[in-house]
Amino acid sequence: MKNLPQHTPKSTSWDKILQQQDFDTQLEKVSLDLPHFEPSSKAWEGIVTELDSEKRIVPIWKKLAAAMVLVFTIALSWVLLEKDQEPNFETDLLTQIRDISIPIQVEKPILEGKESFAEMSEPSTLTTETKPIESKQELAEVSIPIIALPNLEIPQVNLDPTYNPNQFTASSENKSLHEVDISWDKGRSKMRVKTAFGKSQEELQSNRKYQTSSSKTIQIKFKNKSITS
Amino acid sequence: MTQIQLDSELIEQVIAQDRKAQFQLFELTKRMVYSLAFRMLDDEDMAHDVLQDTYVQVFQQIRNLKHPEALTSWIRTITARNAIRKGKRQFQFEKLDQIEEAGEDQFESWFDGELLDQAIRSLPPGARAIFMLVAVEGYPHQEAAKLLGVSESTSKSQLSYAKKLLKTRIKTLLQA
Numbered sequence: 001m002k003n004l005p006q007h008t009p010k011s012t013s014w015d016k017i018l019q020q021q022d023f024d025t026q027l028e029k030v031s032l033d034l035p036h037f038e039p040s041s042k043a044w045e046g047i048v049t050e051l052d053s054e055k056r057i058v059p060i061w062k063k064l065a066a067a068m069v070l071v072f073t074i075a076l077s078w079v080l081l082e083k084d085q086e087p088n089f090e091t092d093l094l095t096q097i098r099d100i101s102i103p104i105q106v107e108k109p110i111l112e113g114k115e116s117f118a119e120m121s122e123p124s125t126l127t128t129e130t131k132p133i134e135s136k137q138e139l140a141e142v143s144i145p146i147i148a149l150p151n152l153e154i155p156q157v158n159l160d161p162t163y164n165p166n167q168f169t170a171s172s173e174n175k176s177l178h179e180v181d182i183s184w185d186k187g188r189s190k191m192r193v194k195t196a197f198g199k200s201q202e203e204l205q206s207n208r209k210y211q212t213s214s215s216k217t218i219q220i221k222f223k224n225k226s227i228t229s
Numbered sequence: 230m231t232q233i234q235l236d237s238e239l240i241e242q243v244i245a246q247d248r249k250a251q252f253q254l255f256e257l258t259k260r261m262v263y264s265l266a267f268r269m270l271d272d273e274d275m276a277h278d279v280l281q282d283t284y285v286q287v288f289q290q291i292r293n294l295k296h297p298e299a300l301t302s303w304i305r306t307i308t309a310r311n312a313i314r315k316g317k318r319q320f321q322f323e324k325l326d327q328i329e330e331a332g333e334d335q336f337e338s339w340f341d342g343e344l345l346d347q348a349i350r351s352l353p354p355g356a357r358a359i360f361m362l363v364a365v366e367g368y369p370h371q372e373a374a375k376l377l378g379v380s381e382s383t384s385k386s387q388l389s390y391a392k393k394l395l396k397t398r399i400k401t402l403l404q405a
Contacts, residue, residue: 011308021336021338021339022336023336023392023396024392026336026339026363027345027392028339030340030342030345031365032347032363032394033340033341033342033343034268034342034346034365035264035343035346036260036261036263036264036306037259037260037263037264037267038257038259038260038262038263039262039276039277039280040277043259043263043277043280044252044255044283045283046277046281047255047281047284048286050281050285051285051288051289054285054289124242177368183277
């Protein structure tokens with residue numbers, strides 16, 4: 001190596017080196033080679049947690065759509081169920097007619113009258129409207145026994161042929177306990193009727209005494225003095 | 230800014246929301262993302278928040294990416310935007326009229342990336358954000374100004390101010 005020749009650089013080399021020493025030039029180069037920093041080891045866990053929580057958030061329009069679908073399904077199923085469902089009767093009120101085989105031969109009752117019970121009774125509107133019941137067995141015709149009513153003895157009342165309940169005479173001997181005030185004054189236009197209806201006998205008697213005394217006499221009350229011996 | 234080459238198959242798997250592929254992409258790019266966020270904000274907690282928000286956003290919106298080959302640049306853009314959003318309150322721009330201009334001394338020193346990084350993190354938040362966007366990330370002044378909500382002239386003057394401060398800080402660091 002010692003024997004190898006040496007070469008002289010160009011005279012402008014130093015100037016070029018000095019140019020590179022310029023601050024802006026250095027800044028351009030060094031800014032591309034800035035050191036890197038290491039983030040925390042838990043950074044990825046935080047990102048995963050954030051990503052998972054973001055996935056759980058359902059947009060509001062999706063929630064609304066799901067709710068509408070649910071409501072529609074419930075309504076549709078309700079309508080279909082109502083359509084398919086037969087009217088519900090209370091079976092206790094219906095007569096169940098079954099084919100019963102009777103081992104003994106029973107004679108049919110002889111009809112006395114033309115009108116049988118079945119013919120007399122009008123068909124029920126309720127049963128015909130709701131569900132017709134097909135009778136598999138013919139109803140037996142039953143004769144209705146005639147029940148004789150007992151003879152009642154009604155006492156005969158003889159009424160006075162001259163009696164007229166609408167006729168009222170002032171000359172009647174029986175005095176009425178009713179009071180009738182009739183006024184032609186404007187302020188007391190309504191006719192007021194006072195009656196003793198519902199009052200006890202004692203009250204009626206005291207009222208009669210008071211009425212007779214208050215109109216023309218002065219009532220004096222004496223206090224009972226106790227006499228001491 | 231070293232460009233990370235990503236396999237197209239890996240990108241397709243990430244688009245298909247494959248968790249292993251997502252983790253692989255995270256491992257390949259996490260230093261790039263975190264370093265950018267940390268250098269812009271100078272705060273570890275805020276930088277971690279930006280890192281998390283960035284990857285969640287990337288994995289959720291990667292389906293909409295028209296050019297999968299530009300995934301790295303797209304990730305850097307998202308990181309820068311998230312960092313600006315996170316540090317919006319601290320990015321206050323000083324009025325340069327009131328600041329004394331330093332003398333135009335000739336710079337006769339050499340510095341490396343470590344030294345520049347220390348100097349960048351010592352810059353005021355507003356000037357640091359402009360320097361990072363324009364000088365490091367390569368944004369034009371118009372776009373950087375728009376991202377930070379300032380005028381283009383403010384962006385230019387803040388970059389000039391940041392460079393002067395960096396020169397001074399690097400000199401100080403070299404003398405120490």
